[in-house]
Amino acid sequence: xxxxxxxxxxxxxxxxxxxxxxxxxxxxxxxxxxxxxxxxxxxxxxxxxxxxxxxxxxxxxxxxxxxxxxxxxxxxxxxxxxxxxxxxxxxxxxxxxxxxxxxxxxxxxxxxxxxxxxxxxxxxxxxxxxxxxxxxxxxxxxxxxxxxxxxxxxxxxxxxxxxxxxxxxxxxxxxxxxxxxxxxxxxxxxxxxxxxxxxxxxxxxxxxxxxxxxxxxxxxxxxxxxxxxxxxxxxxxxxxxxxxxxxxxxxxxxxxxxxxxxxxxxxxxxxxxxxxxxxxxxxxxxxxxxxxxxxxxxxxxxxxxxxxxxxxxxxxxxxxxxxxxxxxxxxxxxxxxxxxxxxxxxxxxxxxxxxxxxxxxxxxxxxxxxxxxxxxxxxxxxxxxxxxxxxxxxxxxxxxxxxxxxxxxxxxxxxxxxxxxxxxxxxxxxxxxxxxxxxxxxxxxxxxxxxxxxxxxxxxxxxxxxxxxxx
Numbered sequence: 001x002x003x004x005x006x007x008x009x010x011x012x013x014x015x016x017x018x019x020x021x022x023x024x025x026x027x028x029x030x031x032x033x034x035x036x037x038x039x040x041x042x043x044x045x046x047x048x049x050x051x052x053x054x055x056x057x058x059x060x061x062x063x064x065x066x067x068x069x070x071x072x073x074x075x076x077x078x079x080x081x082x083x084x085x086x087x088x089x090x091x092x093x094x095x096x097x098x099x100x101x102x103x104x105x106x107x108x109x110x111x112x113x114x115x116x117x118x119x120x121x122x123x124x125x126x127x128x129x130x131x132x133x134x135x136x137x138x139x140x141x142x143x144x145x146x147x148x149x150x151x152x153x154x155x156x157x158x159x160x161x162x163x164x165x166x167x168x169x170x171x172x173x174x175x176x177x178x179x180x181x182x183x184x185x186x187x188x189x190x191x192x193x194x195x196x197x198x199x200x201x202x203x204x205x206x207x208x209x210x211x212x213x214x215x216x217x218x219x220x221x222x223x224x225x226x227x228x229x230x231x232x233x234x235x236x237x238x239x240x241x242x243x244x245x246x247x248x249x250x251x252x253x254x255x256x257x258x259x260x261x262x263x264x265x266x267x268x269x270x271x272x273x274x275x276x277x278x279x280x281x282x283x284x285x286x287x288x289x290x291x292x293x294x295x296x297x298x299x300x301x302x303x304x305x306x307x308x309x310x311x312x313x314x315x316x317x318x319x320x321x322x323x324x325x326x327x328x329x330x331x332x333x334x335x336x337x338x339x340x341x342x343x344x345x346x347x348x349x350x351x352x353x354x355x356x357x358x359x360x361x362x363x364x365x366x367x368x369x370x371x372x373x374x375x376x377x378x379x380x381x382x383x384x385x386x387x388x389x390x391x392x393x394x395x396x397x398x399x400x401x402x403x404x405x406x407x408x409x410x411x412x413x414x415x416x417x418x419x420x421x422x423x424x425x426x427x428x429x430x431x432x433x434x435x436x437x438x439x440x441x442x443x444x445x446x447x448x449x450x451x452x453x454x455x456x457x458x459x460x461x462x463x464x465x466x467x468x469x470x471x
Contacts, residue, residue, distance in 0.1 A: 009045030009139030045139035064119035070094030135268035142169030207231035322350030
């Protein structure tokens with residue numbers, strides 16, 4: 001793909017609580033579940049992003065997260081899976097979907113999170129990602145993100161193929177989407193079709209109706225064991241059967257996300273719509289055969305979480321109602337200017353997390369001669385300062401990923417970004433996306449790592465010259 005797959009939509013936190021049922025409750029005719037384990041995973045648009053990333057795609061997720069434990073857990077799961085996250089601030093609570101399961105069967109589903117809330121404005125980085133996307137997947141779960149005016153306008157302007165996975169409570173697709181992917185039940189609700197005749201005739205009739213209403217290039221109606229039916233510009237629909245049908249279906253949760261994510265990824269690679277739908281049917285069938293959402297496993301070690309060392313501190317401070325402050329940089333040769341900035345930052349809240357560029361990141365930014373000190377030594381020196389509460393090392397050229405994980409209340413930078421007429425911080429829009437504040441503080445005049453290194457080299461050169469002269 002020439003660019004990322006950008007997924008836009010409502011993310012939820014899904015939890016499966018699994019156990020055994022061996023008795024009935026004595027005070028009500030209901031089974032008693034003895035819990036054995038619980039598994040958290042991203043749901044909604046988060047699951048679609050996770051599934052696409054698991055197939056090796058570069059994935060950006062634009063979603064809304066609340067400032068609560070559920071939102072932090074979602075960010076943790078997504079960033080650890082390699083998804084680049086651009087969150088909007090979500091008022092209220094993060095929506096959660098909890099399934100109680102025994103012997104592979106769902107006994108009860110509990111939904112939390114209350115009524116949908118309108119999110120804040122998207123960060124500029126999210127809109128920029130749309131402009132460079134290879135494809136866009138709009139994953140609607142009816143909680144309002146895809147009604148956000150700025151996002152809808154950006155979706156209408158993108159030149160990338162757009163796949164729209166709709167929800168009956170959600171808005172109509174923006175005109176001109178390449179492919180809409182409702183299931184048959186959703187399609188009937190979206191069009192008001194009474195469903196007379198066979199499922200195939202209903203899908204054909206209602207699919208063409210939805211395509212006309214939404215001015216979509218095509219509509220692929222997913223029909224479970226029967227595969228999908230593609231309504232396109234031709235009068236004859238294309239029936240795409242599954243390559244195989246499992247004898248026993250344990251869990252179909254997420255099959256629609258698997259279908260839509262695969263179709264979007266295929267279109268990003270230049271596939272025709274009919275080819276993308278065939279790939280999507282095959283992928284969704286394999287996903288269900290493997291156990292669906294309940295069968296999701298990470299066989300390889302999960303990618304290291306760059307924010308891991310700081311998350312326990314962040315959770316503790318937030319639980320006490322405190323303010324988390326973060327700052328970042330290379331801190332190659334620690335000097336008085338660094339110390340002044342760190343002390344000023346710490347006074348702005350209850351804990352200071354330093355986001356430290358890794359050795360590889362410093363080399364990319366400063367050149368092959370840097371850093372002078374390794375990331376391990378730099379982290380150790382910073383952590384020894386009384387004003388620093390935690391240090392996290394990140395490997396990218398910018399701290400966007402680790403910031404999306406930490407979501408500090410205050411982000412502090414100094415130097416060139418302080419003072420009138422200074423350029424805006426690249427992270428500013430991201431920080432404001434969850435309601436954070438950006439603060440700049442000046443360095444002490446005349447202190448910089450580059451100047452220190454230059455002075456040391458100059459003095460070393462003079463010393464060598466003097467030795468030569470006296471030899």
